[in-house]
Amino acid sequence: MRARALASSFPSISLETDALTAARLLADNQRTGLLVTNAAGLPCAVLTASRLLQLMIPRYVVEDPSLGRVIDELHTAQMRDRLAARSVGDCLPKESLAPPVANAEDTVLEVAALMVRENSPLVVVAEHADHGMDPRLLGVITTIELLGRLSEDQP
């Protein structure tokens, strides 16, 4: 089994899109992360649901969750507005990195080792990823897909 056969489509969003759209895309796809693409359409980061939730909840509510009981519908609308006013690029943590890229012909175990080494929730699969040509993206492999494949009797 090679990376090519495991690669599947994954929700992605551009750096310039607003963060509320990103939150809704995550929720619609029931995913914990989105692939972020730059102006050239290449993956440059992963934006997680936990990061967006962190940015959405005001600091004073995080410090005293019981305030969450008294905040009304108007405040919740303002939280959404603040998210809508930010771009995806503004939401990425400073230490954010591009996801690792595997070659289409890599084995499942090579992809898994890359994922563990880079501590990444997903690996992008591309053709020509290391031949100095523009890579052609085939899709993404997530941790759970690799774990499922490796824990089967016939991976």
Added chain:
Amino acid sequence: MRARALASSFPSISLETDALTAARLLADNQRTGLLVTNAAGLPCAVLTASRLLQLMIPRYVVEDPSLGRVIDELHTAQMRDRLAARSVGDCLPKESLAPPVANAEDTVLEVAALMVRENSPLVVVAEHADHGMDPRLLGVITTIELLGRLSEDQP
């Protein structure tokens, strides 16, 4: 909207179960984490897919992923056997914590604030969580469920 209405069932596993069973349960449910329960049936940790993948891939392959190309089927079977020989409890990181517990009557925003403050991928919802009685577990709320609810126009 209160926590009670958002709580849903979530795959769980006991500390004593073997880690290969945990990996297959994660894959079958397409989840990135499992709730781990102690001998009393109470949630005591979250075991993630990335942690299991990290334990499954031999260190020398992580350090040199190209070795993953030459490892054969026999080695992959040995990796599964090693996972099967460990308990879920053995797989938890030392710093592993019990997931935070919200009350059934907490608002969506209180639950979100608790999740952000504790930096947890899920919150357990219980009745009597702070009344000194044995809590009755109603289910779990994940980050993506909260983010979806809060980014809707009518949360």
